[in-house]
Amino acid sequence: MTDELAITGVECFGHHGVFDFERREGQTFVIDLMLGLDTAAAAASDDLRDTVDYGSLVASVQAAVERDPVDLIETLAQRIADVCLLDSRVEWTRITVHKPEAPIEATFADVALTITRTREGEK
Template sequence: MTDEQAVDQLSVLGIECFGHHGVFGFERREGQVFLVDLVLGLDTGPAAASDDLHDTVDYGSLVASVKAAVENDPVDLIETLAQRIAKVCLLDSRVEWARVTVHKPDAPIDATFSDVALTITRTREDPT
C-alpha cells in the first residue's frame, strides 16, 4: 500500500484566484484567473473521534493561504507556482502529502483549448 493509499484524502477543488503570473509582460500587467485544486493526504481519525476542528486541517484557513500565495509575488511558470502552493499545504504537520493542480484556462496559446493544467505531488520528505 502506498502512502497515498494509507491515509485519508481531503480535497478542495476549484479555488479561484487572480494572479499576475506568466512569462509575457501583458500577463504580468493584466493578470488572469488561476484555478487551484488541492488533494491532501492526512489521518482524519483524530478529528473524527474528537469532532474538533483543532484536530484536522482547517481548510478555510488553508484556502486563504493558498489564495495569498497565488495572488502575490508573480512568477514566470506555473511549475514554480504549484511548488509554492504545495509548500503552503505542507506547513501543517498533519499533511503527509499534497497534490496540487494549477489551472491556467486563459493561457496565451494561439489555438482553441479548454485548459492548461499542471499537477504535482509533494510529500513531507521532498527536499524541494
C-alpha cells in the same frame, strides 16, 4: 493509512506568466488541492483543532497565488504545495494549477499542471 481531503476549483487572480501582458493584466488561476492526512483524531473528537482547517488553508493558498508574480506554473504549484505542507498533519499534497486563459493561439479548454509532494520532499 492516509485519508484524502480534496478542495477543488479555488479561483484566484494572479499576475504570473512569461509575457509582459500577463504580468500587467493578470488572469484567473484555478487551484485544486488534495491533502493526504489521517483524519481519525478529528473524527473521534469532532474538533476542528484536530484536522486541517480548510477555510484557513484556502485563504493561505489564495494569498500565495496573489503575491509575487512568477514566470511558470511549475513555480506557482511548488509554492502552493509548500503552503499545504506547513501543517505537520499533511503527509502529502497533490496540487493542480489550472491556467484556463493561457496565451495559446488555438482553441483549448485548459492548461493544467499537477504535482505531488510529500513531507520529505519526494515526488
